[in-house]
Amino acid sequence: MSATPLVSQVDSHNPVKSALLPPLLGATVAELTAWVQQQGQPAYRGKQLHEWIYHKGVRSLCDISVFPKQWRAEVAEIPIGRSTLHYRSVAPDGTVKYLLRLADGQIIETVGIPTLGERGDGPKSRLTVCVSTQVGCPMACDFCATGKGGYKRNLARHEIVDQVLTVQEDFQQRVSNVVFMGLGEPLLNTENVLAALKSLNQDVGIGARSLTVSTVGIRDRIRQLAQHHLQITLAVSLHAPNQALREKLVPSARAYPLEDLLTECRDYVEITGRRVTFEYILLAGVNDLPEHALELSKRLRGFQNHVNLIPYNPIEEVDYKRPSRDRIQAFLNVLKEQQIAVSVRYSRGLEADAACGQLRASK
Secondary structure, eight states: OOOOOSBOOOOTTOHHHHHBOSOSTTOOHHHHHHHHHHTTOOTHHHHHHHHHHHTSOOOOGGGOTTSOHHHHHHTTTSOOOOOEEEEEEEOTTSOEEEEEEOTTSOEEEEEEEEEOOTTOOSTTSEEEEEOOSEEEOSSOOTTOSGGGGOEEEEOOHHHHHHHHHHHHHHHTSOOOEEEEOSSSOGGGSHHHHHHHHHHIIIIIOOOGGGEEEEESOOTTHHHHHHTTOOOSEEEEEOOOSSHHHHHHHOGGGGTSOHHHHHHHHHHHHHHHOOOEEEEEEEOTTTTOSHHHHHHHHHHHTTSOEEEEEEEOOOOTTOOOOOOOHHHHHHHHHHHHHTTOOEEEOOOSOGGGTOSTTOOOSOO
């Protein structure tokens, strides 16, 4: 991966306007240091700028009080790359949904999910952020609200990182985990997703193993991701135990068969040594029968993986139903009997339309 350079050739007549290409957010210490030096400032200001962007949440260069007033005035129009809050709603369980307005007026959604510690010894012991990677989504999965609104564009690295900083600032708490499970298909925006992962790890300070990238499966992209040898978690949205059923739920499966996807997942495990998590949304009477669980277990034998069962979260456009708890437990039991590592994830933020499959960048 070759990240977009922060600086270009300096025009001695107007260095500020010519030297900057993308917004500053997402840039490394080295990139920021190179940029401040091109502006005629000492190198140590690069570290200062990094600190103010990532750890003090500054939104304008003119607000960085440690910089000389004259230089602050000169660079006041240089964008850091922060979004503006368009809408905020809070679910009864404390989950917060944010609609963020980007520089071009597009609206995206991100979600902050606070979770108690194991002993319940604090109101916000853990904070997870669900980030978007595209404006809309082109995958058009039948049960998902995001794909109903169509696709507009990829997000840049600063637009992804900004979502995490926004939630962190609102909760006044460090983010512990980030899941790339919001609007869009991350592996259709690989370059910016990889750059954002690097920034979240190295600049924001979130551990690599606390970062999760979720994909419905794009041919050859999982194998390409493996070549970076990241310590992140890969989550693959499976949702069906066979090709025929998966095609009904996930249109892209017609061009990328289930067996090809699973072969690529096996390659990922072999290359990285990291297991794959398979997301499986349970739809009543569609993919939640014991025979579905048995068929799924047969396909997943032989390599490191974990199945995350997600009871369906309703949306207006389709009439799928969530299975009963007994049906969910029966599915779970079959997988356990077949020695498949499995858990059930009941999504947070259901009442605020902020749960898995409900995101659509609307109120």
